[in-house]
Amino acid sequence: MDTKEIIIAMVVLFGISIFLSGTFVDDRGVVFAQGFYQDIVSFFRQLTSGYAVLSIHPVDLVNYETHLRSKAWWLTVVQSDFSDEVVGQISADDIKDSEGNQATKDLSIRMTVDNMRCEYPIKADERIYRAEWKRFDLSPLECAVLNYDNKDNECKAWISSVDGAYGYYTNTRCKVYCVRLVPEAWHGKVGDPTLQFQSTIHVTAGDETKSGTINSLDQTELKIGDYVYARWIGFIDTKESCPVRDVPDALFENNKWNLIDPTSYDYYKTKLAGMLSCWSSVESDTTAEVCVNNVNKALMQITPANLKTPSGHYAVPSGGITNGKVVLELEKLIKLPVINMYVRADWLGVSMPSGIPKITSLSSSEYNPYAGYGLITVGVKNVGNAKGSFGVYAVCPSPFSTSGTEYITLDPNQEGTVAIKVYATSINKEQEATCKVYAYDRANPDVKDYGYVKVKANPLLVCEEGATRCNGKVIEACENNGWKPIQTCDYMCDYVNGKATCVSPPPPKPPSIIDRIVGFFKDLFRGITMGLGTIV
Structure with a gap:
């Protein structure tokens, strides 16, 4: 090396x-x-x-x-x-x-x-214009009455014939002097470097x-x-850090960016801003040419500039009008x-101690409709060589669902149990399903074990199949864990030997001795009354 x-x-x-x-x-x-x-x-x-x-x-x-x-x-x-x-x-x-x-x-x-x-963003912020002028002479008749309207309109049309152009005009001695500022380029501001x-x-x-x-x-x-x-x-x-002093401006022309001296650009802007004042005093071709030359010469004098490192590496501008940048290689x-x-x-090649879960047993208790859930009991052993924290969960098909993930922490070779609640919804008959149970290492979920267990659920027992009951005069029978009417009694429903049955009204009872005596006297008085009526 x-x-x-x-x-x-x-x-x-x-x-x-x-x-x-x-x-x-x-x-x-x-x-x-x-x-x-x-x-x-x-x-x-x-x-x-x-x-x-x-x-x-x-x-x-x-x-x-x-x-x-x-x-x-x-x-x-x-x-x-x-x-x-x-x-x-x-x-x-x-x-x-x-x-x-x-x-x-x-x-x-x-x-x-x-x-x-170092990368400096360029933001195009204002247009750069070139100046040109034209004279419109009034006709003798227009001159006689000083009617400048037609030539003023011709001047305006000439200015607007170029997209993005603007201009001014002044009237003097039967002449309309018209200046047009035509977009030539874009000025760009070079931003802070990254x-x-x-x-x-x-x-x-x-x-x-x-x-x-x-x-x-x-x-x-x-x-x-x-x-x-x-x-x-x-x-x-x-x-x-990246150079931030004496950073030049940029000019976008002929579809590319170039770096320019900010001082020379500021001088051009001064001449451009003075165009209106200059043009308002135009009285001849000579003075019109002076005003236009003031701007165009300042435009031509916008000088190139450079951004470079102390050792002489030059920055290179690139990009389009909306994504320009200056790149300075260091x-x-x-x-x-x-x-x-x-x-x-x-x-x-590091030997990494880790916990490894192994499912050692799986069992389930039947769903209890009164408690609202059943249980899956999972035996888990850590067969790894380090303490491990394990997540245990089950995936069951409909209508069964579980309580989510339960957690257990085990030392190496330690075994423990985890209980997962199992729920069943909208059941009206016995249901069975097979659930897949997972145990995984929480530090490394790819380390896992799984097994299968059957779960069973019975609905809440409303009645015993085949049983009957009285509901007023109606006899109801238990079918598919629900009461259904099977007969309406003429007189009433009652239980006979534990079974709902329609019963008839009881036969009339013979009159008692007292009833007979009372009846005798009623008949006697009725006869006497009728006899007296006949005599009268």
């Missing part, structure tokens, strides 16, 4: 799984303190010659990186500002965490700066190398094969790119 190459600084940060500790590590970027920036900058300035290695202890793992779907080493890589190519190498012996897990392969990272440039860079990353583990390109514009993140994920997160500040880094890099731990 060339001793002039500078070893890349790699600071390894520990990403803690939310499932294990309840805190997040933001893999979208690291907000470094200013002191950290200064330490890194100072470190690189001490490495202006020779070869040095930066200690990376301690080393720990990000428990789960979403892009790689794996445990991974998290490296924050800061690119040196002293070389277009930086190389860093970590031996397998140095890739070791606090639990004794160690890599079996060396890791080498080489980064080459393809380019670093620093852009592009770098190629080469990552080697053992004898295998993966490469990819990352930049700060449209490729800010990069997946290199299935083993490395990198993201540009910003720059470490330095005292250098010959060296002026900021330090900071890249978050994740490397799959298993690619480095």
Whole structure:
């Protein structure tokens, strides 16, 4: 390795799984303190010659990186500002965490700066005009009565015959002097710069190398094969920046942008603004020519300008009227790119302790319509070599549904049980189905096990099939767990030997002795009354 190459600084940060500790590590970027920036900058300035290695202890793992779907080493890589190519190498012996897990392969990272440039946007803000004039003479009759109307209209038509043009006219001595300002170009304001860079990353583990390109514009993140994920997160500040003093203006002409001197453009604008005043005093061809020349000569005197680096690299304008920009290629880094890099731990040959769920038993209790649910009981064992947090859930066909995911944390070789509630809706007869039950590692959902269990549900029993009951004069029978009318009685419904039956009214009773005596006397009095009536 060339001793002039500078070893890349790699600071390894520990990403803690939310499932294990309840805190997040933001893999979208690291907000470094200013002191950290200064330490890194100072470190690189001490490495202006020779070869040095930066200690990376301690080393720990990000428990789960979403892009790689794996445990991974998290490296924050800061690119040196002293070389277009930086190389860093970590031996397998140095890739070791606090639990004794160690890599079996060396890791080498080489980064080459393809380019670093300043980009200045150009915004077209106003038109640039060229002046031309024409004289319209009145006819003798028009001159006799000083009627300028026709020639004024001819002047206006001449001005408007060019798209975007405007102008003025003045009447003097039977002549109409007309000036037309014709669009010639666009003026553009050059905006504040944005620093852009592009770098190629080469990552080697053992004898295998993966490469990819990352930049700060449209490729800010990069997946290199299935083993490395990198993201540009910003720059470490330095005292250098893109030039912002003496930035020129821009002129869009002949379908391209050119840089121009702002002072000469301001002089042109002054002459253009004075055209109205100048033209109002025109009395002859000579004075008309003077006014037009004032503008056109100032236009011709808009001088080109340059934007360049101290070493003489010139900026190049490009783009169209709506997307113009000025690109200034830099010959060296002026900021330090900071890249978050994740490397799959298993690619480095690291033995990674992890929890592995195994379903050891499955059973179900029948749906209880009074409680509103049944249960699936799942036995889960951790057959891995590290403590694991597992999610357990079931997928059942309609009309069954479950309570969602239940969680359990187990030490290696520890076994536990999880109960999942099973619901059934809109059933009026016995139902059976087979549910698929999953157990997965929350830190790595691809690590999972599954099994099948049958579930059963009976509807809430309204009545016993074939039973009868009285509902007023109506006899109802139980059919398909519901009461249905089967007969309406003439007299009434009653239960005979426990069964609803239509009954007849009872026969009349014989009169008692008292009833007979009362009847005798009623008949006696009735006869006496009738006899007296006959005598009378």
